[in-house]
Amino acid sequence: MSAALPKIRIRGLCKSFGEKRVLDGIDLDVEAGTSTVVIGGSGSGKSVLLRCILGLIQPDAGTIEIDGVDVLRQPRREQERQREKIGMLFQNAALFDSLLVWENVAFGLLARSGRGGPRIRRSDARERAGEVLAQVGLDPSVGDLAPSELSGGMQKRVGLARAIAARPEILFFDEPTTGLDPIMGAVIDGLIVECVRGLGSTAIAITHDMPSARRIGDRAAMLYRGQLVWQGPAASxxxxxNAMVDQFTHGRREGPIGMELRR
Structure with missing residues (x-):
């Protein structure tokens, strides 16, 4: 009996900007229903990796398969359908100031309806927004507020609600605890775990926050100079x-990373 295909399978992924090679032959499998955290210093290629999977950046070489299909070789319309499987929690939530909270949460649902996707009435979209706001610990009445009326932690919860509103098969988290105090960071991590498990989604998160990485990840991988230098259980x-991982996770000044940075 053959092993099940990973939900996301990446092979030989490369991306350069001018002479700078940001991704240099990335191989990564993310099994269905699991969470993988990608760690690494600023400029190591974490965000570029996510953007390549999302289709926001075209890689120079390699394959990105979702459910066994190489999305890079699909027609544009099929690529858009694949992206509809994905929900995204952006760094700093990235809410639209001109929209009410419930409109932010339901933005993807309403946008898909306008592009010929499943039709949804605004009243139904608003009801769905209230449901997911409750899932992330906010009263549905918060939906009538403007994003500017919310604290940073509440904005992050709204961003998470928006990410899960369409019940995506895949969830991406870009530095989910940035700007939050340790307690609120732990709260957001707990909500992420609950949402991922509740939906049965597959998740990839990028983070500098080691407690967060261990809380939300099943697996972990470290990027350094565009390459994955280690993969293993997040608990480890x-x-x-691994000398590079140990230096990074313990915040040590001395080690293989520091020696290379001094050249």
Whole structure:
């Protein structure tokens, strides 16, 4: 009996900007229903990796398969349909100031309806927004507020509600705890885990926050100079046995990363 295909399978992914090679032959499997966290320093290629999977950046080489289909070789319309499987929690929530909270949460549902996707009335979209706001611990009445009336933690919850509103098969989290105090960061991580498990989604998160990485990840991978230098259980991040990972996760000044940065 053959093994099940990973939900996301990446092979030989490369991307350069001018002479700078940001991704240099990335191989990564993300099994269905699991969460993978990608760690690494600023400029290591984490965000570029996510944007390539999302289709926002065209890689120079390699394959990105979702459910066994190489999305890079699909027609544009099929690529758009694949993207509809994905929900995204952006760094700093990235809410639209001109829209009410409920409109932010339901934005994807309403946008798809306008592009010929499943039709949804505004009243139904508003009801769905209230449901997912409750899932992330906010009263549905918050939907009538403007984003500017919310605290940073509440904005992050609204961003998470928007990400899960369409019940996506895949969820991406871009630095989900940035700007939050440790307690609120732990709250957001707990909500992420609950939402991912509740939906049965497959998740990829990028983060600098080691407690967050261990809370939300089943697996972990570290990017350094465009390459994955380690992959393993997220629970092993603090005792990986890899010198680069150990230096990064413990915040040590001295080590293989520091030596290379001084050249």
């Amino acid at each position: 991040l603090l005792d990986s046995g």
